[in-house]
Amino acid sequence: MQPLPSPVPSSPPLAIEVRGLVKRFEDVVAIAGTDFEVPVGQCVGLLGPNGAGKTTTVEILEGLQHATSGEVRLLGLRWDKNAAELRERIGIALQETRFHDKLSVEETVRLFRSFYRRGLSVEEAIALVKLEEKRGAYVVKLSGGQRQRLALAVALAADPEILFLDEPTTGLDPQSRRALWDVIDGLKGKGRTVVLTTHYMEEAQVLCDQVIIMDHGRIVARGTPAQLIASIGGEQVIEFATTPSLPAEAFADVPTLVAARPRGDGHTLSVKELHRALPGVLSIVTARGANLVHLSTRQATLDDVFLAFTGRSLREDSSS
């Protein structure tokens, strides 16, 4: 239909375009019609609990699964027509790939590098993920975090235009997770587009320019982390507990209140303006003759966004 390369897109150029994407397995709908686009150079996070459809979405983008229906374009190309070229231009870190135990870091990267026409040198790829000290070590000797960094080096070997990272920090301790965040953060820029899936909201908040929140195969919200947090109305959260515990209706008149949810012996209130809401809470507690046993305030996070859109907490879901 289109003998010429796709027309010059209106700015900004798109790295990824997804239209009406549906994926059905026998009797399960994994993706129930999603649309989104990712401009070149952006880091986009697919956020959601296990089974939300993140991995299926990413594997369709990676050309590892076929969509039931819908249209997917990467760099203006389609998997059914330009698979060979697309494979050259993308880099992938799957959820937990087990590389060969008895191959060294360097040998593993060199093997993968050999499949690509262009790319980084093996040394550059290893340096990017800060594994220089382990270049001669066998995979079996690496820690979980080092293995994830190796997977990242392998994904980077082709110097890809789009980098897919499927749950890159799942199962890592907080320190390794932060180290990996630093590495990924350093990869942004240079016009490289990054797609990452995660069920850690902090991860999306730290790394992503755009966040797509998925649940049950649908996109429930999409935007920058700041936009998403603003979209739920309350950007501040008050968490408190009292003795005796008080009913939620008691706090309906707190100034600038957006939403109230029970939480243990107390409540979690989303409010727009902390300086007006907090005195209100305190006076209600005093008026009811109750005592505060706990009170804290914090900025709203993506977890609050997820909660607001799905009625469930991302953390509760992902801990299973």
Added chain:
Amino acid sequence: MNTQHPLWQLVLFRMRGFLREPAALFWVFIFPLLTALALGVAFRDRALPELAVAVVDGPDADRLAPSLEAVEGLTAQRMSEAAGRDALRRSKVALVLIPGPQPELIVDPTQADGRTARLMVVDNLERLQGRVDRVVVQNRQVTAPGSRYIDFLIPGLLGFGLMSSSLWGLGWALVQMRTGKLLKRLVATPMKRSHFLFSFMLGRTVLALAEILFFVAFARVLFDVHMFGSLLSFTLLGLCGSTAFGGLSLLVVSRAGNAETASGLMNLVSMPMMVLSGVFFSASNFPGWLQPFIQALPLTALNDGLRAIMLDGTPLLALWPQVLVLGVWGLIPFLIAVRYFKWM
């Protein structure tokens, strides 16, 4: 050579994976050596034992016993008749001689030793009575090389070794790579799938070559097993067998999703051949109606061919039926496997 070529890197990947796995080295090289040693010792060729003969006490016994004792291959013991019959029943002696004017010989007709002992004893009694031998024979003793059990065993053990290392070495590696999602990761790159499968076959061939030469060398050095045919033909046939089992292995694991399924399937394929295909004893021991099936098995073809070259010096061209069987077993499963192979 361009060391960055993907095929070269893939072959290196295969070889390193094998050479750095001590268990794999053990099964391919040390295990067959130990098997050959154990079986070689158990079935080593011994000189025939001397046959024991009981001479029942009596007047002539004093004369007969020493003269029988002097015959090469016989030992004589004096005892009562009852003790002699008891010894015969328990196979302690092959024959009981009751001396007298008409000497009586008691043997067990189901014992081959009894027949031999009877001939030797009668011969000796005749000479004592003054028989003159009119024919003078010269005895010459030879042991033909290539007729010992170890000679039979070595080619069979090599065939079995090639089958095992192809099935397990190749199949196991593929299943591990599939369960660890490494296959999936590889097909997400521009890697050519034909390069990948070819690298497995190539890696397998290099290792099979090492296996064959190692076998020939240790058989020669440790057991003095000689190669009567051409070493080149022997090696080529061995590689042909290894490739055939490589194709079969690919089919066996083409859809297996986990290690348990794969190992079950590999046992299902290898166990019948280990028994039927003449590894430890000749396949001709099985009844005739089973023979067409046995002859169609790849391991039978490989073992028969290796034995023919090693022990009889048969040229490779004369072994075309075996090569054909191996070719069919290599090619058809390979084609099916490539068509239905599950990459993720």
